Amino acid sequence: MCYIADGRSGACDRYANDNGQLVRLDPLTILEKTEAAGGEIVPFLDKEWDGDILPPTDGFVTAIGAGTTYPDYKPAPFIVSSEVDGVDMITVVTEGIFSYCGVKLKIDTDRHLGVECSPVRAEGEVIGHVTTSEYGSQMLSLGGVHHLTGGSKKEGRVTCSAMLALCNGEEVDLTIDNGVELKVQAGQPPVINGEREERMRVGCGSATVGMFAAQWKGLVDEVVVVDDHITGVMSEHQAGKVIGWEPTGIKINGRRSTPGRYFQVAEPGTGWGGTNLQDPLGIIGKFNPKDARPGLSMLMVSTTGEHSAYYELDENLVPVQKDMPERLQPSVKRIEENCEPALTSVLFMAGAGGSLRSGVTEHPVGLTRSVQNSLTYVSCGGAPVYIWPGGGITFMADVTRMPKNAFGYVPTPALVAPIEFTMRADDYRALGGHMDYVMPLAEALSGKTGRQNDHILKGRRGVSSPGDNPWPTGPGNYPWKKGAR
Structure with a gap:
């Protein structure tokens, strides 16, 4: 025709x-x-x-x-x-x-991109939505017949153009309503709010505590791995218990799951461990003097090793940030080394x-x-x-x-x-x-x-x-x- x-x-x-x-x-x-x-x-x-x-x-x-x-x-x-x-x-x-047909995007990041089901836009047009968050990745669903042919002519044209570019390996700019701005390209790290993502997390906070528990034993009194999904606390975690970690009297502001595992310690965001935290002490309550003591040492680290900080309790059992001791630097570096490179994966999906x-x-x-x-x-x-x-x-x-x-x-x-x-x-x-x-x-x-x-x-x-x-x-x-x- x-x-x-x-x-x-x-x-x-x-x-x-x-x-x-x-x-x-x-x-x-x-x-x-x-x-x-x-x-x-x-x-x-x-x-x-x-x-x-x-x-x-x-x-x-x-x-x-x-x-x-x-x-x-x-x-x-x-x-x-x-x-x-x-x-x-x-x-x-x-x-x-x-x-x-549509395109499924797997974006390796702990950073919060947007609330599930939030519209995803290209050139101002809605071309898809945020779907489930998977282990260390955020997922987007783009395209589909309703966006291609069920909306305005511009919506269909922009949807088709964005999918074509992604499938052909080109970079595409996306925005998420009440969320972030993205630059995505198949096989390349995502750029989130202008920041190029480097690493995919080694595991959730609980898994990180378990993986590195033995390596931290004897070097520090407490370890908290900050994670938007499951924050791990070494002294309470089963991994710490098995290898003889002493209680520290720590108090975490979050919903306690099993020992040493906490949900909802903060709101999702682009800060520490995919939370909105710029200061990780925001999730720490008052230490219990029954187990805590002045000088008690604490390492706080994110699931990618991107963020880390070292603290010691003062006379009032309040954490005070200190320079990272040389003895702990290799363990933080090891978290980074065990992270895979962050990539954007583009999967074309269609019905024949x-x-x-x-x-x-x-x-x-x-x-x-x-x-x-x-x-x-x-x-x-x-x-x-x-x-x-x-x-x-x-x-x-x-x-x-x-x-x-x-x-x-x-x-x-x-x-x-x-x-x-x-x-x-x-x-x-x-x-x-x-x-x-x-x-x-x-x-x-x-x-x-x-x-x-x-x-x-x-x-x-x-x-x-x-x-x-x-x-x-x-x-x-x-x-x-x-x-x-």
Whole structure:
């Protein structure tokens, strides 16, 4: 339903009119199994093909640049046959137009980003919400059909634009209502209110007390690990009790759980341990003189080691901050060393519906059942996916395991994402696949277009497969050797 003038590209920037021929502007992407992880584009079709192709087992035709099946009447753009370890295989390759898609963000931080269910905005438009807080991470859910098509035109456009940028590895600015300002990018540390996050916590306050209890014994009289979720207190904690830690008479302002573990010591925030505290003594009440004594030493530290302070009780049993003793500095440093780098993870999530399935087989539910029964392996731009249980084909994929710029869009608005279905040739035939449109892998690698394509491919790019991807783009841990059938 698009009109493209001669010499111009369409609104999606994916197709162009070249002297009356519909040309796909993005090259078809082939993942090449090399030792290098990552890799740049390899020029192709700049000259006539000279017959120099990759061995069949070293290339995987992704759906990136392949084209789509829309409006559903035709088979997928590429249905490729190959032989893998003596087994005849079929890979069905198509780009899907996903109105029903979203992005899940895992942001490694203890800092409070916003109250659960708070709206997340880009360019002032609501494009998602804050969801659950997980262990050392805050989660955002962005996109979805209601934001793409259920709101204003601007909301849909901005939602699509933000998701496209995130999936293609670009940085995006977000704001959370009554929360923080964020800069997020797949595989990069988040920037929260202008501060670049460095570390993901080693554990909650209770876990940190348990992990380092023996290392602190004999060096300090009390340790408090400040955490918005579970603050740990060494002298009361079971780990301290087991190794003979003496009571200190400490009093914590919070809701006591099991011994040495306290909830709700402060409000959530961007200070110590994900609380709103700038001074950790705000959670300390009066020491009990029955067990406390002047000169008693106390270390307070956050779950990342970012914040730490040392105190000694004065004659009135009031904590007074002192310089951090040299004997305690290695233990604080050890907390930092045991923290993983803080990253932003971007997972693309979508449901593969009718147009995708009919491009694979004339009996679409057969594909669904084949995927659910592990007879068909699903990948997204060559990257492994997680298939959700239940009906349909709902999948998630880590965008950092895919080639750069694997995603496109259409003005619906909707994202265009690659998806590949790989299975035994016998299984493909049994589920009613389009066998008349199968082409050998060598022909696909040579730049030949599928017979069902109604456009010309601009070319091909070869990209080395990420080293940690499994079969079919990584090491040959073939499903049929693991009893998947």
